[in-house]
Amino acid sequence: MKEFKIWLRYTSNSFQQTLSNRTLVAIFITGKTLRIALFLLFLIFLFQGTRGIGGYNRNQIIFFYLSFNFIDTLAQLVFREVYRFRPLVITGELDFVLLKPLNPLIRVLLGGSDVLDLIMLVLIAAATFWFGITHLNTNFPGWILYFLLIANGLMLATAFHIFVLGVGVMTTTVDNLVMIYRDMTSMLRVPVDLYTEPIRAILTFIIPLGIMITFPAKALMGLLSWQMITISVGLAAVLMFLSLKFWSYALKQYSSASS
């Protein structure tokens, strides 16, 4: 409960900081909306010249893209502070985080949600659910499964970000690593099935971004077997455990440089 109150305080402070410059908020929201809308338009135009992509029809491909944006933005909203981690390490200011009577992981992982991401998340969520309900043949259990797999995907995203933080403590290269993670997730703007082996296997089982992004939408469409659902939940639990172990190990290597 104490951790939740502290997280709320961090989030409130971060929101106020961003909202103090409303022009900037408007510009960034415009940019982010444009990026999504233009790629969406491209997908729509694409289907005027083709019957399907990798066995998926137009509505399915559009839903995969919307669902990708929903999960990606949700992860960015929750873990935005990871993008600001490097200065803490290279200036030695991480010392002050470690000295506080609070799990440092909460501060460096969840301490800076961005209101821009929240605004985008509301817009994208509305578009995703509206499109899924009106353009796909779905049912209530399918949606339950969709949300459960999104929660599972968020657990995977947590594990990835903790891993990035751990590497950041040890090498100070967190900025680049987190951007590589972002670029890898953007490969999943299209379903993972479009990639040939071994890339598909890597994106599903080694760096399971396919499980995180493609699987919820596939489950909603009734295209995912129970075996794959079980594997994805198991993999998320294992990766979460390993990432926490790695974080503990990385903290032991922290040498408080520059402080």
Added chain:
Amino acid sequence: MHKYIKVFNVSWQNEFTYRLNFILWRIRNLLRFLMTYFLWSGIFIGQRQIFGYSQEQIITYVFLVLIVQTFVTSAPSQDNIGGEIANGDLSNYLLKPVSYIKYWFTRDLASKLFNLFFAVFEITLLWLIFRPAVFFPAQVLSIAGFFLSVTAAVFINYFLSLVARFVTFWTPENTWGIAFVVLVLIEILGGGIFPLDVLPKPAFFALQLTPFPYLVYFPIAIFVGKVTGLYLIQVLLQSYVWVFMLYWVMMKIWQVGLKVYGSEGR
């Protein structure tokens, strides 16, 4: 001229200083390439032609995007023009006998050549992995047009990015906002993900009235022989009109901006 050669040399060495940073940046470019490559490969399953493009032409397009985008849009890793205006560091440059615009253009060029050098290795590697059937133009005119078009693209990209960053003269707290929007527009409307002529004719025509298609799409369209004859001359003229227009706008903003610049923070 001599001083800019020195700047070029130092910039080249700078790029080598941050090696890990650079390698990770190139990996990011490769990931983008893979997304586009597999998207198009999936589209061509069971189809020979889409929007007048054969699979060979599209795969050639995707490979050329990696080279053209690398050369046209890459910028120095320490590019912080907006920040220099906002925190007053611009004053250091104004006191020196160098042109700020030429200084950053030299650094831009060094970064482009550095990136291009590595992109050639990547292309070779990708070629060996995927062994794609690639289309090459037979006409010398297409190759000459390609080089002229890429040159225009480099200038358009540089002037456009300066215009976006010079907004900082009026809003020092906003060093990145407009540049972000411009980057998004370049990313999608430049032709880096798809050839722009797959769009409906009115949309494609409207795009030609903006500077974006001249950055990636038209240089490649010229190379693969989609733009030839009189249309080639028209496209080249249009792109150079954009070069001069953006140069004029950028210089105007720079001159007016310097008058409001207060060197705050120094």
